[in-house]
Amino acid sequence: MLTRKGKIILVILLFSLFGVLAVGFTIVTSLPLAISILVLLFSILFWKPKVHVNRDVHIDNRTNKIDVELSIITEPYTSIEICDELPLGSILEEGSYCRNAITDSNGGLTLRYSVRAFKPRLTWNNVYLSICHPLDLAIKRLKLPIKTTVMLDVPLHKSIPIKTLKKLGIVSRGYMEPVIDRVRPYAIGDDFKLIIPKSLLTPGGPRVKILSTEDFTSFKNKILILAIPSMLYCVSDITKSLVEIILYNILHHAKLNKYEVRIIIPSIQVLDTKWVAIDNRIHEYLARIGKALCNSMDINHVKLWIEKLREIESNVLIIAPMDSLSRLKNMLKYTEVRGLHITVIKYIVPPSINYLPNSFRDLISKIIEEENNELKNTVNELKKIGYVVEVMESVGL
């Protein structure tokens, strides 16, 4: 693609050629001129820079952090804009996945950033490059299919903590050590493992530990998730990632604690998983749910389910993206159901906004500020009428 400068030069060259011909120079002068101009024109039009791109990834399994390094080698001192495509299931942690810079004397340029993964398998697909002609006459835009796949051992006990889950008592149940309730003298039939070794030497005879008789069945061992569909899931990868994080955490803890989970997505095509005990196929569940989330909200079904929540004996969590919240609030206002946990997904503007000119960036910032104020008001209203609301907004969950 030609730049504005390139187009002007091209048009001038063409008209000069036409002028030379029109004035009536002899073929000896006009023909070489015409050929050289045409060669120049075609060289601009069909200019294709040589680029070599390599993606290196360094995985830190301890923190789920992946350091990515994109090395580009092309002509020296060339202006390049490079953007990497973030894989789904990851969140940008450090640096930027886009860079606009001039290559060094060897034609090299490096882009470094880090992402945090919450899925065991991440795939990068494309690299976007925009290379300027050395004379700034043309810009070449390339989409290079450089595929990289990494496998991680997502540490099960290091899932991302979410306040709402703690409030629901889901997180704290994991890995609970047995608690000694009291000690009593040994009686026939007691488990030998429970005998206190020191007590064998004491005059009163052996004593055994009596573990806490906490009745686990009294806890609600079911989690119902009502995930409100929204178009925001379809357009914002970050929003989708955040929801996946929440769902992943819930499914994971449900698996650890042998809870049953039921996920309902009241979209045009209602998704209801029924009560399921989560096994090792967490990612299969996530894939099913992910597809259903990107849809229009079915108001009648949402109303129906909110009313049903009264009768269901389980922990309930409503996940609603920012754009569906006001409609949800209007529904919740007129029901008698109170005290539910609502996790709101705040829209996060992609970092590519930083590459926009100032005036556009300011315009978007102004709109976001207005929307955030409205979101605050809606959240406050929900809190006032008796709901527990948590807003998810940042990558540092």
Next chain:
Amino acid sequence: MNGIETIMILGILVLLLLVLGRIMKIKTKSFHSYFDNIQIVYKGELKSLNEIIINEADKCLNKLGVKNLKKTRYTYLSLFRYISNLKLIKAMYHYKKLLDFCKGHIDVKEAAEHFEKLRSLCGSE
């Protein structure tokens, strides 16, 4: 000019037309694919960057006195009634450029310049 020269000049003219045709055909879309991801929730609806810009430009033109712009967006003839208002003609020029940006015909930087100029015209009203 003899016969050979005429043929050569005609040949060069044909080539020239081909090259010009090629330039005209080139889509000057320079709006990066990753800008397409910029979508904002505005008044409960998802809006793309283009929609936000045009919405703002519409507000701006409304301030200047152009009403029912949606009907007249593609029929600039109706603007003849504003011919005496130079500021409005300038504003319409910038507005048209922003529409070009939405169609992908101009660069984001150029569009930003037109946007700034349009806003300055509204601000000074």
